[in-house]
Amino acid sequence: MKLLRTTLALAALLIGVPLIVATCMDSTWEVEARRTLDAPPASVHPWLDAVGRWRSWAVADAALLEVGTGPVRGPGARLHWGPSRLGPGRLELTASDPARGVWFDVHLGDDRHPIRGVILLAPAAAGTEVTLICRGDVGPDPLAKLALPWAKGELERGLASVLERLGRRVEAAD
Template sequence: MPFLVERSITVVADPDQIRPWIEDFHRWRSWSPWEGLDPAMARTFSGPEHGVGASYAWSGNRKAGAGSMRITDSAPARLDVELTFLKPFKAVNQVTFLLAPVAAGTEITWQMRGEQNGLMKLLGKVFSMDKMVGKDFERGLRQLKETVEQSR
């Protein structure tokens, strides 16, 4: 069963002031909604510092789980990430960040697409991915907005 989770926010900044915060996984600690789930979470960075090929893996407590992310494509208005979950459920999802100039600054859209298989397919009949992840996207976008606007 395919799913799409999508949230947007407007940030008072140009796209080139926002991109470094999303294409460098080291910077995600300042805004990602999941970074605070496990203070002792193990993190590994590999590949280039940022952009295509940059990778980030984590392993944490039950709430944080384990997985990895790798930037697969990067353009001025778009960043694509392959997101692989190992725990608590195995899944591979595609994440996209879209940066669109608007009168007030830049609209950032955060999307996640994937397939619900196995147990997640069964859970999806009761709990939609949008309800499970949407609030995290909203919190992360608010934190990203605050981080970018304060750094200007």
């Protein structure tokens, strides 16, 4: 009987403590990636403003993305994707400024936790510094909060790959 009580107490600690800690963790997150491209901002912005061009650099497999109905560039332009590793979703441009960059929202699956993103352009000595920032909130789910450090690392690597592909496209075209 003592062994059973000890085992149950240990199990409660191993499960309970991380869940209690997770309830106190922040649910918001932000990831960022930067890359300097060998092209002026005026050459980079058209790759960001026209969602059809995102298919060639935003994902490794362009067949995953479909251009939505509505405008093909600027605010309101949309990309859609079907079931994938992240589930179905859509990206919509919310603002665009040739000198500063583009802003967008990403809606995944059930759309409970939208992601806000921006791709900022800044002139640099060697061309254009491109900064890709995504922000979100996982909500109150303690397991999602516990997974945040891992998920942020994966997202940072993913954003770096996105900027790498964008750089190859822009620099090849310039």
